[in-house]
Amino acid sequence: MRSYDVVVCLVLACPSLAAADGGLRVGTCKREITPISPSLQGAYQATFGVPGVANHTDPIFMAGFGNNRQATGYHDRLWARGVVLDNDGARVAIVAVDLIGYFKNEVDTIRGLVLPTSDVDFVLVSSTHQHEGPDTMGLWGPNQLSTGIDYAYLDFVNGRVAECIDEAAANLQTARIYYATANSAGLSLGLDPEDDGFGVADGKVLSGDAVLSPATQGRIVDPNLTVMQLTKRNGSSLEVLATLVNFGSHPESLGSNNTLITSDFPHYVRERIEALYGGLAIWMSGDLGVLQGPLDIDVLDPVTAQPAPRRTFRFAEAHGTQLAERASTAIDAVRLKKGKPSPSQGAPAPEIAHATVDPVTVRLDNPYFRFFVAIGVLDVRRSLYTNGIPDPSVGFPFPPPFDVIPQALGSDLQTEVSAVRIGKGAIAVVPGELDPQIGVGYRQLLAGATGAAHTFIAGLGNDEIGYQVPYAKWDNSCHACAPFVLAGIPQFCPVQPIDCSTVFENNVGQQVDPEVTGALQQAVGGL
Amino acid sequence: MSRRAAVVVAVATALAAGTASRAHVVYGTATLRGLVRETDLVARVRIVDVGGALALQEPIVVAESLEVIKGNAIDGPLRFVQHGHGVPLYTKGQEVALFLQRIERSRELGSLAGQVAWVSIQEGEAWASSPSLVGALRAYAALDRLPPAQQPRALRRLTVELLASSDPRLASEAVRDVALAGTAPIVTAEDLPALEMLLGSAAAPIGVRVALLAELERRGLVEGPAHWAKLIRETPGSDRIGVVRAAGAHASAAVTRELVGLLASDDPVLVAAAAISLGAPGNREAVEPLAKLLASDEERVRLAAIRGLGRIGTPDAQARLAQAAATHPDPATRRRAGAAIARHP
Numbered sequence: 001m002r003s004y005d006v007v008v009c010l011v012l013a014c015p016s017l018a019a020a021d022g023g024l025r026v027g028t029c030k031r032e033i034t035p036i037s038p039s040l041q042g043a044y045q046a047t048f049g050v051p052g053v054a055n056h057t058d059p060i061f062m063a064g065f066g067n068n069r070q071a072t073g074y075h076d077r078l079w080a081r082g083v084v085l086d087n088d089g090a091r092v093a094i095v096a097v098d099l100i101g102y103f104k105n106e107v108d109t110i111r112g113l114v115l116p117t118s119d120v121d122f123v124l125v126s127s128t129h130q131h132e133g134p135d136t137m138g139l140w141g142p143n144q145l146s147t148g149i150d151y152a153y154l155d156f157v158n159g160r161v162a163e164c165i166d167e168a169a170a171n172l173q174t175a176r177i178y179y180a181t182a183n184s185a186g187l188s189l190g191l192d193p194e195d196d197g198f199g200v201a202d203g204k205v206l207s208g209d210a211v212l213s214p215a216t217q218g219r220i221v222d223p224n225l226t227v228m229q230l231t232k233r234n235g236s237s238l239e240v241l242a243t244l245v246n247f248g249s250h251p252e253s254l255g256s257n258n259t260l261i262t263s264d265f266p267h268y269v270r271e272r273i274e275a276l277y278g279g280l281a282i283w284m285s286g287d288l289g290v291l292q293g294p295l296d297i298d299v300l301d302p303v304t305a306q307p308a309p310r311r312t313f314r315f316a317e318a319h320g321t322q323l324a325e326r327a328s329t330a331i332d333a334v335r336l337k338k339g340k341p342s343p344s345q346g347a348p349a350p351e352i353a354h355a356t357v358d359p360v361t362v363r364l365d366n367p368y369f370r371f372f373v374a375i376g377v378l379d380v381r382r383s384l385y386t387n388g389i390p391d392p393s394v395g396f397p398f399p400p401p402f403d404v405i406p407q408a409l410g411s412d413l414q415t416e417v418s419a420v421r422i423g424k425g426a427i428a429v430v431p432g433e434l435d436p437q438i439g440v441g442y443r444q445l446l447a448g449a450t451g452a453a454h455t456f457i458a459g460l461g462n463d464e465i466g467y468q469v470p471y472a473k474w475d476n477s478c479h480a481c482a483p484f485v486l487a488g489i490p491q492f493c494p495v496q497p498i499d500c501s502t503v504f505e506n507n508v509g510q511q512v513d514p515e516v517t518g519a520l521q522q523a524v525g526g527l
Numbered sequence: 528m529s530r531r532a533a534v535v536v537a538v539a540t541a542l543a544a545g546t547a548s549r550a551h552v553v554y555g556t557a558t559l560r561g562l563v564r565e566t567d568l569v570a571r572v573r574i575v576d577v578g579g580a581l582a583l584q585e586p587i588v589v590a591e592s593l594e595v596i597k598g599n600a601i602d603g604p605l606r607f608v609q610h611g612h613g614v615p616l617y618t619k620g621q622e623v624a625l626f627l628q629r630i631e632r633s634r635e636l637g638s639l640a641g642q643v644a645w646v647s648i649q650e651g652e653a654w655a656s657s658p659s660l661v662g663a664l665r666a667y668a669a670l671d672r673l674p675p676a677q678q679p680r681a682l683r684r685l686t687v688e689l690l691a692s693s694d695p696r697l698a699s700e701a702v703r704d705v706a707l708a709g710t711a712p713i714v715t716a717e718d719l720p721a722l723e724m725l726l727g728s729a730a731a732p733i734g735v736r737v738a739l740l741a742e743l744e745r746r747g748l749v750e751g752p753a754h755w756a757k758l759i760r761e762t763p764g765s766d767r768i769g770v771v772r773a774a775g776a777h778a779s780a781a782v783t784r785e786l787v788g789l790l791a792s793d794d795p796v797l798v799a800a801a802a803i804s805l806g807a808p809g810n811r812e813a814v815e816p817l818a819k820l821l822a823s824d825e826e827r828v829r830l831a832a833i834r835g836l837g838r839i840g841t842p843d844a845q846a847r848l849a850q851a852a853a854t855h856p857d858p859a860t861r862r863r864a865g866a867a868i869a870r871h872p
Contacts, residue, residue: 038796057768057796065613066651068699068734112866131613142734143699146773151803152796155830159859193638203612205635217638256613256651291612310586311616502612 023087023349026175026230027168028242028280030081031160033097034074034261035060035134035153043073055156056134061148063100063140064131065256071134075262075313078133080161081270081282083230083242084120084168085177085422090352092122092420093165094244094427094458096284097157098263099127099136101464104415104431106136106154113162118169122354124418124429125161127460128285131252132262137464175232175241176346179425179454182225182330184247187322188297189307195297198223199323200249202436203291204503206473212437222248222287222436224443225323226456227331228425229277231346238341240279245269245327246456248286248436250293253319255311262313265294268320269327276328286457287439289432289467290503294319350423355526357519358416360431361385362465364408365509367482373408384410402483413508415463417519419446421527426452428520431463438470438513442520449524467507471517474510475499558707559700562626562649563667568598570625571656571664572605574617587643588617590625596661597668607645610636615653622656624664625649659694679712687718690739691725695732702738716748726754733766737773744777752779759785768800775804780812787816795823799831806835814839818847821855821864829860837867 035056036044044052060071082095093114107125114120135141135148136157142148187199194201202219209218228244251264266283273281299319301308308315335345364370364384373384374394383390391410396403418429426446434442434457443455478485478500481493490498563569571594578586587608592601607627609615617623627645630636636646654660663685670681689701705713714722725731726740726749740758744751755774759782762770771789774782782804789801802820805813813835820832833851836844851864 054796057800058765069651108869109866112869113862115862142732142769143703143738146734146738146769151834152799152827152831155827155834155863159830159863162862194635203635252613255616257616295612295614 024175024177024230024347025086025172026177026232026241027084027086027171027173028082028230029084029164029168029171030079030280031164032077033080033099033157033160034077035071035150037071040071040073047074048077056153057150060150060261061135061140061142062131062259062261063133063135063137063148064252065140067140067148068142069140069256069259071261072259073261075260076267078130078261078263080157080164081280082161082164082168083244083280083282084118084165084172085230085352086169086172087349087352090354091120091169092124092352092354092422093120093168094124094126094282094284094420095161095164096126096128096244096282097161098130098133098266099157100129100131100133101127101137101460102157103137104463106158107462109158110161110165113158115162115166115169118166120165120169122356122418122420123165123462124420124427124458125462126284126429126458127464128251128263128266128283129288129433129460129464130262130264130266131250131256132254132258132260132264134261173232173241174348175230176238176343176348177350177423177425178229178231178331178335178346179423180227180229180327180330180334181454182227182326184221184223184225184323184326187319187326188294188299191298191307192296194219196221199297199299199319200247200292200294201296203293203296204501206290206435206469206503207475207499208473209437220435220437221292222439222457224248224286224455225327225330226286226425226454227327228422228454228456229331229335230279231335231341231343233343238335238343240277242280242282243273243277243327243331244282244284245273245324246284246286246458247323248288248292248434248439248457248459250288250291250295251283251285253294253311253316254313255295257311262316265316265320265323268317269324270320272321272324273328276324281324284456285459287430287434287436287442288459290435290469292436347423350425352420352422353527354418354420355523356416356418356429357522359414360417360515360519361388361412361414362508362515363412363511364410365479365511366505366507367407367479368486368505369508370407370409371405371482371486374406384408384412385414386411398483402487405483405486413465415465415516417516417523418461419520419523419527421446421450421452424452425454425456426450426524426527427456427458428524429458429461430468430516430520431461432459432465432468432512432516434459434468435470438468438517441517445521445524450527465508465512467503468512468516469503469507469510471510471513474513475504476510478504479509557648558703559654559663559697560667560704563597563664564671565628566597566626566648567629568601568625568627568645569596569664569668570594570598570601570605570627571596571661572623572625574619574621574623575604577617577619588647593622593656594661596624596664597671605645606643607647608636608639608643609647609649611648611650613650614647615649615651617653621653624654624656624660657694659692659697663689663692663697683713683715683718686713687721690735691721691731693730695735698732698735699738702735702742705742706738714743714746714748719743719748723749726758733762733769737770741773741777751777752781755779756781756785759789768797771797771800771804775807778807778810783810783812787813790816790820795825795828798823798825799827802828802831802835804835806838808838808840810839811841811843814841814844814847817844821847821851821860826857826859829857830863833860833863833867
């Protein structure tokens with residue numbers, strides 16, 4: 001039997017049926033969050049044609065790959081883009097930020113900054129996990145001992161996101177909502193051994209995956225490209241207020257050698273969507289965990305009729321444009337009737353519900369993390385907890401002769417998990433990088449419990465705690481052998497072979513999956 | 528050698544190598560030392576072909592071997608594929624160091640074993656060949672050929688040498704090795720004269736100096752507070768911001784005094800950085816100086832003071848935040864102070 005340490009917050013925020021006089025109202029917003037340092041103000045002006053106000057110190061350390069990658073200029077702006085949806089008093093804000101990840105403590109600050117008059121019941125801040133922007137987690141500074149965060153920039157972001165939500169909440173308009181789910185098959189060329197043609201590649205095959213997906217030698221991706229579109233009536237036509245596109249892939253197509261700030265391929269997704277429909281386009285990253293990404297796929301450049309060179313803006317443009325057009329085709333099939341926009345296809349008063357489990361307590365099993373926390377290399381930027389109380393203690397818990405290896409002793413991390421339902425759509429809000437084979441289960445859970453026809457995964461939602469690997473596919477060899485590995489004598493570990501790939505070595509532990517899944521089940525049950 | 532000492536030595540050699548991480552989530556890529564240890568072939572090469580855009584499979588990079596530093600000699604061109612999260616870009620004619628594993632060791636790319644023998648696991652920027660790099664690689668490779676008992680001392684000597692390298696990338700790699708070595712004696716009190724000279728050297732990269740000081744303090748080899756205060760005081764220009772940020776994690780009375788002194792600076796960026804670094808839990812000496820900053824005309828400074836006070840978390844810090852939340856003339860500052868109280872009740 002499973003249990004939870006504390007359930008502080010479980011909110012059922014709306015009636016089971018929309019009131020007869022209720023109706024969907026939607027507000028949209030966007031705020032630029034491009035980091036601008038004094039030395040890059042000239043580059044900012046040269047790129048965008050307007051002066052930039054410095055909001056970040058020099059240098060801007062770029063996140064996602066190695067340390068000390070310093071930004072040298074700009075390609076496109078970074079954004080916080082959001083919608084506030086209201087129906088009959090239930091009001092949720094969904095904001096996607098072009099950032100590598102944003103910890104729960106900062107999200108809670110944003111929640112505290114949103115004006116009470118905005119009357120928002122639930123705030124979702126989902127990071128796109130793009131790898132071509134500033135370090136907001138601290139891991140990519142000048143070296144692994146120095147933070148890459150400029151906290152004043154986080155203050156700036158917090159303020160802008162809160163303003164964005166306030167603005168959207170202050171400008172609600174009567175709207176309708178449409179959903180569509182597309183399949184990403186054919187969005188990449190399948191030339192690479194790791195590319196099965198779904199516009200995203202699985203960079204890590206887990207033990208047992210080959211049985212689950214023999215046709216792809218165990219490579220598993222989530223092909224669901226889910227779309228939410230919000231419209232309002234404008235005379236005899238329908239005006240698109242916002243389009244949200246959700247897909248599970250790392251925005252990292254520019255790779256580790258790029259030093260221009262960019263939101264990566266989501267920039268082109270949004271640009272194309274806005275060109276097609278107007279309104280605001282939002283990219284929300286989904287179940288991108290366990291190494292789902294575009295680094296090992298090829299996409300067709302329609303201009304050259306050849307594969308776009310990898311790790312170029314041309315690649316990002318071709319890939320992003322094709323994702324947008326796939327999403328567009330799907331939503332048009334729903335929204336148009338006889339070739340014209342039809343309000344009858346949209347829902348005017350979708351039920352809005354949300355539920356959150358906070359805190360979700362996850363045991364920190366990883367002896368490597370405990371070692372690096374203990375020696376100060378890895379700052380988890382949040383407390384470890386023991387029995388719900390912050391615990392900074394350090395000790396030497398391994399038996400001799402390994403009792404010289406220090407370990408942080410706090411038991412747990414704390415995070416949060418939510419579920420949101422908006423009419424025929426439902427969102428699983430997960431705090432990290434979800435493996436797509438778990439994502440499939442979450443979609444089934446959402447659909448089965450709520451009747452939702454379209455399911456979304458808000459990856460890195462309101463936190464970022466790293467990979468979530470299926471419990472049953474956990475390979476404990478790396479953690480179990482940690483004392484031997486740390487001591488340089490892995491060959492003497494009684495567990496062999498040892499898989500110390502990044503997925504297992506850099507992972508909170510096997511309990512992430514059951515704890516997050518259990519919390520999500522509980523949240524879904526509260527809808 | 529006792530078993531305990533043997534483990535310490537083993538930790539020294541193993542952890543200095545960096546762990547086998549190709550992490551994008553947490554603590555980054557393997558160090559240079561780690562790359563040498565983890566790979567089967569280390570070579571200085573000239574890139575001949577980087578694989579075309581029309582490649583029908585994983586692009587195969589072809590290189591001409593100029594020198595094998597670790598592993599067996601290569602006949603003919605060296606063909607390899609790359610795997611990992613953010614692999615280097617190469618250009619034709621470029622001379623670089625390569626770190627290659629036999630492709631049979633790759634679960635994802637093993638199917639290419641009939642076509643290509645090697646996979647590069649290196650991530651991040653390519654290691655352009657230079658005399659200092661090649662010297663370091665030769666030394667690392669030679670170190671692994673020494674009898675185990677001699678390795679720790681040789682590694683220590685090499686690490687200290689590389690810390691002082693005029694190549695900032697090599698120095699940075701060496702200081703990462705020091706950190707990854709935990710408590711193992713990869714640097715010792717015997718090395719202090721050289722290391723203290725490095726700490727005081729304006730020619731050394733500030734990131735290396737900061738990281739090295741943090742490590743020497745953690746190891747108990749130097750008195751941290753006085754060194755941090757001196758480094759804050761004597762570091763000029765924009766480098767000082769980095770020192771101030773790092774010092775925030777090494778709170779002491781001396782550091783607090785130095786940081787409080789910076790609050791009078793005309794540079795709001797420096798003041799904000801100092802205010803945030805003063806926000807160490809329980810740092811009561813900083814409460815009043817930070818509270819004064821709430822009246823600053825600079826929004827950045829006010830927000831930094833709020834963040835600092837929130838982190839301090841003592842009743843007097845909370846009272847200052849409550850006062851600002853209730854009475855500050857700027858509505859945004861009131862909201863932010865209120866949010867900080869909510870986060871640190």
